[in-house]
Amino acid sequence: GEDVEQSLFLSVREGDSSVINCTYTDSSSTYLYWYKQEPGAGLQLLTYIFSNMDMKQDQRLTVLLNKKDKHLSLRIADTQTGDSAIYFCAEAHDKIIFGKGTRLHILP
Amino acid sequence: DTGVSQNPRHKITKRGQNVTFRCDPISEHNRLYWYRQTLGQGPEFLTYFQNEAQLEKSRLLSDRFSAERPKGSFSTLEIQRTEQGDSAMYLCASSVQGFSYSPLHFGNGTRLTVT
Numbered sequence A: 001g002e003d004v005e006q007s008l009f010l011s012v013r014e015g016d017s018s019v020i021n022c023t024y025t026d027s028s029s030t031y032l033y034w035y036k037q038e039p040g041a042g043l044q045l046l047t048y049i050f051s052n053m054d055m056k057q058d059q060r061l062t063v064l065l066n067k068k069d070k071h072l073s074l075r076i077a078d079t080q081t082g083d084s085a086i087y088f089c090a091e092a093h094d095k096i097i098f099g100k101g102t103r104l105h106i107l108p
Numbered sequence B: 001d002t003g004v005s006q007n008p009r010h011k012i013t014k015r016g017q018n019v020t021f022r023c024d025p026i027s028e029h030n031r032l033y034w035y036r037q038t039l040g041q042g043p044e045f046l047t048y049f050q051n052e053a054q055l056e057k058s059r060l061l062s063d064r065f066s067a068e069r070p071k072g073s074f075s076t077l078e079i080q081r082t083e084q085g086d087s088a089m090y091l092c093a094s095s096v097q098g099f100s101y102s103p104l105h106f107g108n109g110t111r112l113t114v115t
Helices: none
Strands: A004-006 A009-013 A018-024 A031-037 A043-050 A055-058 A061-066 A071-076 A085-092 A096-098 A102-107 B005-007 B010-013 B019-024 B031-037 B044-050 B053-057 B065-068 B075-079 B088-095 B110-114
Touching: A004 A085, A009 A018, A018 A031, A018 A085, A018 A102, A031 A061, A031 A071, A043 A055, A043 A061, A043 A071, A071 A085, A096 B044, B005 B088, B010 B019, B019 B088, B019 B110, B031 B075, B044 B065, B075 B088
Parallel strands: A009 A102, B010 B110
Antiparallel strands: A004 A018, A018 A071, A031 A043, A031 A085, A055 A061, A061 A071, A085 A096, A085 A102, B005 B019, B019 B075, B031 B044, B031 B088, B044 B053, B065 B075, B088 B110
């Protein structure tokens, strides 16, 4: 079946890099996403990657995809207090299946 | 592009009542999705449409839930005989699938509280 797994919490010092990891099960996934959700807010698309790519960089964000291991990661460089949020990994074939989210906490 | 619009933002209802939510997707988006999100969880897939056709329904969608997208534009999600377990944020999203592609864009959701 389809499943997306993420660790629930991550604490990072301000200015360090954050790396959020995700594993998925559907080998037919065509796109993989990262969404950000701040408290009381909706889901904001951060970035996505096609399944035939292995890396995508967008300013402070780097997405790495290991299709063989079905592993996706999101690296946020120079983490700021405004990055504090819940980050959802999602896989897409027809419908999009989300993980439970990783809560990123920034330490001063 | 005004984004995905959902109404109402909040709905409080008594158990046993029927409720209906509306979603207006981004124009020219042919796919429309409904998700449900409870506290501490990721969004759970409920159903999706390609134009006016409902292509898939989750096992989570009991007989009390029905969704429509009659003209392939806006969609409604109705919950009949609401139960306290239906309390959640109901999210709508839209995208383009076909010759071109866009990722899923979400609305701000309708928060349902069943008392």
